[in-house]
Amino acid sequence: MSAQRLQQLKGHLLHDNKMSAMAGPVSPLSTHVLNTAMGVPGSNMSLSLHRQDPSTEAWSLITTGTTNEDGRCPGLISKQMFVPGVYKMRFETGQYWETIGESSFYPYVEIVFIIKDPGQRYHVPLLLSRFSYSTYRGS
Amino acid sequence: MAAAESSPLTTHVLNTGDGVPAARMALSLHRLDTNTMIWNMLNVGTTDQDGRCPGLISRDAFTSGTYKLRFETGQYWKSLGQTSFYPYAEVVFTISDPQQRFHIPLIMSRFSYSTYRGS
Numbered sequence: 475m476s477a478q479r480l481q482q483l484k485g486h487l488l489h490d491n492k493m494s495a496m497a498g499p500v501s502p503l504s505t506h507v508l509n510t511a512m513g514v515p516g517s518n519m520s521l522s523l524h525r526q527d528p529s530t531e532a533w534s535l536i537t538t539g540t541t542n543e544d545g546r547c548p549g550l551i552s553k554q555m556f557v558p559g560v561y562k563m564r565f566e567t568g569q570y571w572e573t574i575g576e577s578s579f580y581p582y583v584e585i586v587f588i589i590k591d592p593g594q595r596y597h598v599p600l601l602l603s604r605f606s607y608s609t610y611r612g613s
Numbered sequence: 614m615a616a617a618e619s620s621p622l623t624t625h626v627l628n629t630g631d632g633v634p635a636a637r638m639a640l641s642l643h644r645l646d647t648n649t650m651i652w653n654m655l656n657v658g659t660t661d662q663d664g665r666c667p668g669l670i671s672r673d674a675f676t677s678g679t680y681k682l683r684f685e686t687g688q689y690w691k692s693l694g695q696t697s698f699y700p701y702a703e704v705v706f707t708i709s710d711p712q713q714r715f716h717i718p719l720i721m722s723r724f725s726y727s728t729y730r731g732s
Binding site: 579 | 701704727
């Protein structure tokens with residue numbers, strides 16, 4: 475097994491433990507950005523998580539982050555902060571393509587979703603190319 | 614719908630959960646005013662039996678810029694007696710060459726959606 479592959483496997487196994495050591499429990503909300511055009515994770519992409527105030531309908535920023543080598547962004551939100559409501563994940567996809575010297579049809583992607591049961595785990599991935607994207611509710 | 618020429622921008626909404634076109638879905642088209650950074654609504658419409666919405670914009674109005682198509686997916690699922698993970702879906706895109714034709718479909722289920730740039 476190559477050294478690189480071994481590192482990858484270690485990364486998968488240690489992922490949750492690493493976060494436990496640093497920030498307590500794993501975020502109940504996770505994401506994963508995949509660059510389907512190039513068959514690689516969407517790494518170094520800026521993103522932000524927002525929650526909508528139900529009375530004013532205004533968005534408040536909860537966290538900003540950048541995807542890691544694997545296209546993930548651990549520690550998006552803590553269990554305590556993860557209350558029922560309307561959330562938005564904003565992915566700076568235009569910036570991402572520009573950094574790798576390409577144009578894109580979408581300046582950014584925003585996915586708005588409803589959390590009714592914060593006891594569950596939610597995975598909101600983004601599968602992306604320069605001219606398409608998709609998302610689904612995972613766990 | 615009065616426009617003689619077809620709109621240079623079209624859409625098509627497909628309900629992959631049920632394997633049918635998403636008929637009677639409300640949607641709206643907006644353009645970003647770059648001076649004020651405010652979205653101006655250009656048109657509202659409802660998808661037909663085939664999940665399409667002709668006459669979105671005229672050739673004259675279709676200038677370069679940043680546009681947004683907002684699909685009232687939550688309302689749609691509610692009218693079918695179902696819940697959905699997404700209250701709505703907004704697709705924001707950049708038009709640099711308004712001479713081309715742009716097809717922005719929305720392929721969706723209660724728990725997923727996708728879009729691509731077609732022509």
